[in-house]
Amino acid sequence: xxxxxxxxxxxxxxxxxxxxxxxxxxxxxxxxxxxxxxxxxxxxxxxxxxxxxxxxxxxxxxxxxxxxxxxxxxxxxxxxxxxxxxxxxxxxxxxxxxxxxxxxxxxxxxxxxxxxxxxxxxxxxxxxxxxxxxxxxxxxxxxxxxxxxxxxxxxxxxxxxxxxxxxxxxxxxxxxxxxxxxxxxxxxxxxxxxxxxxxxxxxxxxxxxxxxxxxxxxxxxxxxxxxxxxxxxxxxxxxxxxxxxxxxxxxxxxxxxxxxxxxxxxxxxxxxxxxxxxxxxxxxxxxxxxxxxxxxxxxxxxxxxxxxxxxxxxxxxxxxxxxxxxxxxxxxxxxxxxxxxxxxxxxxxxxxxxxxxxxxxxxxxxxxxxxxxxxxxxxxxxxxxx
Amino acid sequence: xxxxxxxxxxxxxxxxxxxxxxxxxxxxxxxxxxxxxxxxxxxxxxxxxxxxxxxxxxxxxxxxxxxxxxxxxxxxxxxxxxxxxxxxxxxxxxxxxxxxxxxxxxxxxxxxxxxxxxxxxxxxxxxxxxxxxxxxxxxxxxxxxxxxxxxxxxxxxxxxxxxxxxxxxxxxxxxxxxxxxxxxxxxxxxxxxxxxxxxxxxxxxxxxxxxxxxxxxxxxxxxxxxxxxxxxxxxxxxxxxxxxxxxxxxxxxxxxxxxxxxxxxxxxxxxxxxxxxxxxxxx
Numbered sequence: 210x211x212x213x214x215x216x217x218x219x220x221x222x223x224x225x226x227x228x229x230x231x232x233x234x235x236x237x238x239x240x241x242x243x244x245x246x247x248x249x250x251x252x253x254x255x256x257x258x259x260x261x262x263x264x265x266x267x268x269x270x271x272x273x274x275x276x277x278x279x280x281x282x283x284x285x286x287x288x289x290x291x292x293x294x295x296x297x298x299x300x301x302x303x304x305x306x307x308x309x310x311x312x313x314x315x316x317x318x319x320x321x322x323x324x325x326x327x328x329x330x331x332x333x334x335x336x337x338x339x340x341x342x343x344x345x346x347x348x349x350x351x352x353x354x355x356x357x358x359x360x361x362x363x364x365x366x367x368x369x370x371x372x373x374x375x376x377x378x379x380x381x382x383x384x385x386x387x388x389x390x391x392x393x394x395x396x397x398x399x400x401x402x403x404x405x406x407x408x409x410x411x412x413x414x415x416x417x418x419x420x421x422x423x424x425x426x427x428x429x430x431x432x433x434x435x436x437x438x439x440x441x442x443x444x445x446x447x448x449x450x451x452x453x454x455x456x457x458x459x460x461x462x463x464x465x466x467x468x469x470x471x472x473x474x475x476x477x478x479x480x481x482x483x484x485x486x487x488x489x490x491x492x493x494x495x496x497x498x499x500x501x502x503x504x505x506x507x508x509x510x511x512x513x514x515x516x517x518x519x520x521x522x523x524x525x526x527x528x529x530x531x532x533x534x535x536x537x538x539x540x541x542x543x544x545x546x547x548x549x550x551x552x553x554x555x556x557x558x559x560x561x562x563x564x565x566x567x568x569x570x571x572x573x574x575x576x577x578x579x580x581x582x583x584x585x586x587x588x589x590x591x592x593x594x595x
Numbered sequence: 596x597x598x599x600x601x602x603x604x605x606x607x608x609x610x611x612x613x614x615x616x617x618x619x620x621x622x623x624x625x626x627x628x629x630x631x632x633x634x635x636x637x638x639x640x641x642x643x644x645x646x647x648x649x650x651x652x653x654x655x656x657x658x659x660x661x662x663x664x665x666x667x668x669x670x671x672x673x674x675x676x677x678x679x680x681x682x683x684x685x686x687x688x689x690x691x692x693x694x695x696x697x698x699x700x701x702x703x704x705x706x707x708x709x710x711x712x713x714x715x716x717x718x719x720x721x722x723x724x725x726x727x728x729x730x731x732x733x734x735x736x737x738x739x740x741x742x743x744x745x746x747x748x749x750x751x752x753x754x755x756x757x758x759x760x761x762x763x764x765x766x767x768x769x770x771x772x773x774x775x776x777x778x779x780x781x782x783x784x785x786x787x788x789x790x791x792x793x794x795x796x797x798x799x800x801x802x803x804x805x806x807x808x809x810x811x812x813x814x815x816x817x818x819x820x821x822x823x824x825x826x827x828x829x830x831x832x833x834x835x836x837x838x839x840x841x842x843x844x845x846x847x848x849x850x851x852x853x854x855x856x857x858x859x860x861x862x863x864x865x866x867x868x869x870x871x872x873x874x875x876x877x878x
Contacts, residue, residue: 324633460775
């Protein structure tokens with residue numbers, strides 16, 4: 210495999226930023242504004258975008274490191290990144306817990322703690338703290354980062370394999386996915402059940418992203434740019450859209466032939482149903498066709514807010530989780546008018562963009578600032594790793 | 596590009612098709628029941644349950660009467676232990692292990708409010724409940740019977756229970772194809788909500804909570820209803836009972852304070868959620 214390109218694809222940041230916004234909107238229960246998010250119009254949602262792009266960028270950054278510095282150094286950097294995300298997760302856990310307990314206490318509404326899945330922790334902190342650190346106990350909406358950590362933990366070997374034989378790497382990943390379905394395998398959760406995002410299933414999308422970054426997308430370009438496949442993608446999206454409409458207009462459900470209903474349901478999010486993968490891939494094929502990498506508008510200020518959020522996705526994701534509970538609390542305790550939904554949603558996104566802009570600015574200052582520069586350990590443009 | 600790597604890329608393309616076919620076989624695997632997460636913004640009762648709270652505080656036995664039609668009686672459930680009152684009793688017992696809780700199921704298939712009122716004294720009052728769960732509206736709706744003139748009947752029933760000091764929670768119709776096929780479904784839900792608010796009794800918003808199962812959790816009707824498109828299955832009753840248990844436990848343990856007795860955070864002086872008792876935002 211040849212050397213990887215060095216130019217960062219702005220589309221990755223753009224769509225990851227958009228995904229972060231959608232996750233924020235979807236995490237506020239009964240948010241009217243979340244009707245604009247893609248989960249309402251088909252099978253897949255923002256999680257797929259986030260995981261795929263994370264796999265893509267991880268392969269892009271660490272693949273190059275593995276080519277230039279070797280397996281051990283690259284693996285160490287991947288693990289360091291996993292550790293950073295773990296630290297962020299534990300930090301977010303503490304803040305989130307404080308936020309929820311404070312609101313529950315101040316408004317005499319213990320239902321918040323139950324709804325957000327932290328009651329167990331508040332009742333038995335001595336037992337649950339260990340389970341939280343082991344990533345087995347997770348409050349509601351805090352499932353993405355643990356998935357990400359696990360995906361990175363085994364990323365080095367799979368990346369090594371992908372660099373040697375992309376096909377074999379993909380096959381191994383698909384085999385794990387298939388096994389998790391056939392034998393109903395998942396990581397255990399505390400106090401019961403499995404992970405909301407089963408890493409054994411979701412790793413497939415992460416690896417597909419990595420595979421695309423390592424040249425897979427190029428080698429498939431002949432097909433993905435073909436009219437036939439783009440047409441097929443449109444047909445599938447239309448199918449998913451018509452099924453999605455039956456969720457909101459149940460009368461339409463009568464037109465869905467019984468065998469189709471029996472074949473597609475349940476559309477399993479925890480185990481990344483194949484219908485969801487196909488839906489995401491269809492979206493990706495059409496997006497890549499509509500938005501070329503060298504599209505000049507990508508550098509226009511219109512897309513800057515989303516791009517800057519996507520570039521600092523870890524921080525912005527954590528902030529989004531915090532903000533979506535704040536939004537939930539505002540809807541419940543202050544006002545539940547549509548107007549309020551719009552205000553809360555818009556200001557949440559504005560806060561995310563503002564925070565991302567500050568982080569961006571500070572990174573720049575840190576790099577260019579006067580005085581002794583910190584040693585440049587990170588490779589230039591790909592510095593904001595994942 | 597040499598021949599080997601070209602062949603490899605061919606393989607990769609082939610692989611995508613294998614990927615399509617692969618989980619088709621896996622799809623037949625039996626799946627677990629969907630998770631049940633009652634949304635607190637929907638299930639929370641707007642009024643505290645004072646009588647139940649008193650009994651809980653003193654450790655006295657609690658009697659609950661579940662009055663209603665088929666979805667109280669348990670039509671669609673695989674056994675009587677899977678009806679919503681039975682599962683609710685189990686869920687409440689789990690929450691209050693030391694409390695003696697008696698659940699009396701007074702659901703009769705096909706009944707409407709006037710029918711229930713006829714047997715109200717024997718079915719409800721005679722049992723001296725601390726809490727009445729009154730599920731209503733579904734049969735009137737699917738038979739196109741107007742609900743407006745039922746207002747007086749409901750009030751008559753409520754007066755009787757309040758006379759014996761019991762708390763009341765009204766339960767609105769289920770979100771099911773046979774119910775939503777009726778153009779007046781929204782009106783019925785609103786009417787029951789308005790009645791609960793006017794009479795200052797609790798309201799369990801079953802319609803809105805179940806609507807969320809389809810719209811947000813994307814569950815097909817077949818996962819929480821039986822094939823008749825009207826009655827809940829075991830899981831449906833379970834999740835309904837769980838939400839109701841949450842609502843009851845909260846409303847019965849909510850600290851009741853005299854106005855101004857305790858310093859409250861500033862925010863709570865803001866207008867209280869108007870939409871709590873109205874139907875969910877239209878889509």
